[in-house]
Amino acid sequence: MAELLRFDRVACIRGDRLLFEGLSLVLARGEALWLRGPNGAGKSSLIRLAAGLLRPAAGTVTRRERCALIDEAAALDPELPLRRALDFWARVDTVDGHAVDRAIAAMALAPLSDVPVAMLSTGQRKRGAMARVIASGAPIWLLDEPANGMDERARGLLVAAIAAHRANGGAVLLASHFSLGLKDVAQLDMGALA
Template identity: 85%
Template sequence: MTELLLFDGVACIRGDRLLFEGLSLTLNRGGALWLRGPNGAGKSSLIRLAAGLLRPAAGMVTRRERTALADEATALDPERPLRRALDFWARIDTVDGHAVDRAMDAMALGNLADVPVSMLSTGQRKRAALVRVIASGAPIWLLDEPANGMDEAAQARLVAAVAAHRANGGAVLLASHFALGIPDLAEIDMGTLT
């Protein structure tokens, strides 16, 4: 089956505010969908719905494969050296150290393996969160503002990682203020849904 993630008539309410309703979408293998729009339009909420961290107010979200989320929280122990912090997640995701090595190489973080996470710059922490996603082996990547704090070289690595993931049958749901130059990117303007 090519469909990895489906939203059927989904509504999202945060606090007392309706962010969107009646949203239906399908994310297929090899696909990428860009959620764009102003702050507060529901981009991050839609990502959290896709991850199963929020429940829809109406409708249904179906995930047919595992997901990996990179959002504003790196979810890495700040006191541990980067490699040890990533190895913690590798054990949870039941992937071997080689997957972490390859992901660290993809994000150019191998030389920072022994640096505590708390000492990393904002861009380095963003890349470390992406290492966790890449190494997880999850077919569905949920990326909420993944390029914030990244320089152009890091953004190019992100685009290359997304391209490789899609070429291997993975799919990407991306919330961002800009498209990052990812080719063949479908889009939803979240600002028009309410």
């Protein structure tokens, strides 16, 4: 399988604290890696390194394709209706409105399209953020606690979206405190790296 993301002997320091060092991993098309571990173990930092938002203290991170990120911020304009907020990102990602339509359908957001993002619940905003990732067309998904605030039905939609992305040759790097029930997912215990 074609390699999309590679970490070669990566170290991460946040503040004065070494979170991990000598970390090497490869994520290829169709693969998923679940980052597990306690708070402060470096899961979010590893996701940020993969996104290029942090620089490694040592080693190299290589991305061979575009990536899309979910983290604690939905990255959707709170003043805009959900559809318009997603359309903004579609223009940034240079994808057409049909990609947004498919993403809205995948996350069952059609009834909320005209609701301002600020009026959405936490779980609805997470679904909106996931729709942004889906619509982006990015082959690498970086998902930091994507199911936080989601109910059981929404988690099912998230799992289905991840499975479809992988089946289409995408890769997923996922940080989560709990299993989403994904099939054939590799695991990395970040707590064991310290």
